[in-house]
Amino acid sequence: MRRPQKQPPSSPSWSAQQSVVTSVPPIGRLHRAAAPRRRTAVRTAAALAVVLALAAGGSRWAGIGPLAGHTSTSSDAPAADPAAVAQARAFLADWSRNRYAAAAARTTAPSEADRILDSFTSGLDIERPRLSTGPAQAGKDGAVDVPFTAHMPVKGLGTWTYSSELPLRRDTSGTWTIDWALSVVHPHLTTTAKFSLVREDGPAAPRVNDRTGKPLTADDHPALAPVLERFAAADGPAGPRGAVELVDRVTGEIKGTEVRFGPDPSGEAVATTLDGSWQSAAENALRHDAGGKNASLVVLRVDNGAILALANSPADGFNRAVSGTYAPGSTWKLVTSSALLLKNAVTPATVVDCPRYLTVGKQFHNVETSEFHGATFAKDFAESCNTAFISLRDRLGSTELGDVARTYFGVGQDWHIGVPSYDGSVPAPKDETEKAASMIGQARLQANPLIMASVTATAASGHFHQPHLVPGTPDTTSTRPLPARITTALRSMMRTTVTGGTARLLADLPGSVGAKTGTAEVSDTAPNNGWLVVHRGNIAIACVVEAGVTGGGSAGPIVHDILRAMPDDPS
Incomplete structure (x- = not known):
């Protein structure tokens, strides 16, 4: 398998979409660097030094945008004075062309504006x-209100x-002037709330849920x-991402998001077969x-190959549980044993000296x-x-x-696990040799x-089921x-391995637990890797501990703790 499968989003990715909020964030610029696959905002205070009047700082809007508008009146409302509309248009024209002083001179508070x-x-x-x-409206006491729509291109987003x-x-x-207030710039801009720009690096980490829908x-x-x-890498090139957020001027608390650019993190989550409880038990063990020591393990369902847990220690970015290569x-x-039994070369009772x-x-x-x-093959x-x-x-044969x-076991075929x-x-x-x-x-x-x-699950059930992390992944095996x-x-010999063989460590566990230990040589000088594979009911587990020396001594306690913590198999 070469690429994760992702559930189709319920709505397309959005590059500029406004969400309604009720309070406002700091004006300024934040840079959010993506931590390893987490949406953690790293806020740079120096980039937020911009303050608006009454606690705000300075910043500049660049660019000239076309002005298109008209005035109209309803049949039962007084017509707006065209001079007022002309003044409003002139204010917007100056603003769009970065002539802030000229625009501000058309207000009641030029310095502040x-x-x-x-x-x-x-x-x-x-x-x-x-x-x-938009259409101007004549108000009370001879005032005129001119609505406008702002299309604000945020650089690179x-x-x-x-x-x-x-x-x-x-x-x-008698001259028309803009009755200045912070809400002239944006209705959510106030003396207690301002805006901040957050830029985000790296691929957007999608929401990922376990099989029960828990994140x-x-x-x-x-x-x-x-x-x-x-899963994040599966989304392809990250592209620019960021947001304009509404924050409290004093505490910096985020009150809401005005607009988000790039992939929508609130889109449909990636559904997986993982089980949060089994995953926690595996990680704790x-x-x-x-x-x-370096170690990894996989827990999957015997009946369908669904992966319930996979874990690596340390969690250093290399997924040795599914991508490692070990003897x-x-x-x-x-x-x-399957090959020998299939060929009738032995039976469990055949004496094969050791x-x-x-x-x-x-x-x-x-x-x-x-x-x-004088041992039997089962022994x-x-x-x-x-x-x-x-x-x-x-x-x-060779x-x-x-x-x-x-x-019979699908080993060496092309698996698509997600x-x-x-x-x-x-x-x-x-x-x-x-x-x-x-x-x-x-x-x-x-x-x-x-x-x-997977080999253990197949041996226990007789049927290979392609392991998978994402429901609905293609199976070409x-x-x-x-x-x-x-x-x-096989089940009988695995059970005997627990009750009277090298996996005796598991004998105190309830249920019909079967297992096989393994000790794999790495080199003439390096310690052996320790292996243990186990099945119980509808569960199969495989664990390897690098330089673990023996399977029972190194992987045994890990698997024992998982099965003890999770006494019930998933349905």
Whole structure:
């Protein structure tokens, strides 16, 4: 899978859209830098130094916009004086051409009006305002009100459109003047509220919900940061984004948003299969039990492949849970066992000796050099006997392991999970040594917790379901179900691994828990990675701990804590 799928928005992205508010923000300019995939506003106080009169500062609006308007009167209202309308148009013409002093001279408070007009326009990066008058109305006491529409192009973002009104009165000389007030500039501009311009960097982080409709955020779920980043990246180039906000002059509290430019964050949220409760349990377990090591895990539903939780520790931006490439170690014996059982090469009761060492080009050994003479194949599985599995290599063809992985488990096919993922590789062995190593999940085999959780779910149910984070993602895979006798044998051997094998750590948990541990060699000098895969009811989990040494000792406590915290399977 290469790209997340997103639910179609309920309305198109908007570049300039006015929302109605009841109070006003500071005039000035803010810059909002996108934190890693969060919509966190970083406000720069220096950029907000613009104040309007009565607590406001100066700014400049640039540009010349056409004036288009007319006057009209209703049959039962007195006609507005054309001289008043001409004065209103002249005021707007001066304002649109940055002639603030000239415009201010047409008001009852020239000094204040000059300062406010300049402050408002330049502080909000407005270029070439376009101001047009509407029908004038004659009011009481001979006053005239001239409504106007303002189209304010905000530099690099879009156009802010709103309506206001110019009140005109005759002065003592009989000349029409604008009765100045802050509301002349904008009806929400007051002595207690002003506007601020906020610019935002980076892609807009879409709202993401879990399967119950609850929001998922990186604040609440830090381990989801890589996933939330991918959903943001799926929107394509971010483009300019920002907003004009209404804020309290004294406290700076945001009272509302006048206009937003760029993607609408209030659009339809991305729906996912994630479950907030399972996600929290997974993150808590990693935080408490990973011991500071790199670790990752995936929890998914057995019946449909829906991913309920995925987590990485640390949450450093690399989603190793679905994009990592690891040798799966002995957890791969689920696939190897399936191949052997499908071919009738063994049954669970077949005696397959488990010596301490076995040499096939190189010396292979069991964890802690254990040995079990006269062991059955089921015992070899439960104790994770490498030498027993390697001794059966001649019963499979050179490509048979890869064929079974692809045909029954979907490994190596192109998965579409909703974010980019690595879907596994099972190359044909180059020689007998590689073939021996492949039997126990080593050599050049590559997987990750996503793949191994899916392998576990398929082994438990007999049916491969493409894992997915987003409902409705396309499924181009083609697999065959495992025969019932194979899944029965696998489930039985996984249960025995818990009750009397290497996954004894899970034996105290309620329910019929089945598991397979894994220890994967990394190099001759580096500590082994620890693996554990588990199924219980409708849940499958895979966890890897880098340099964990053993699966039961490192991944075991993590998975145990998750299952203990979440005793009920999802329906």
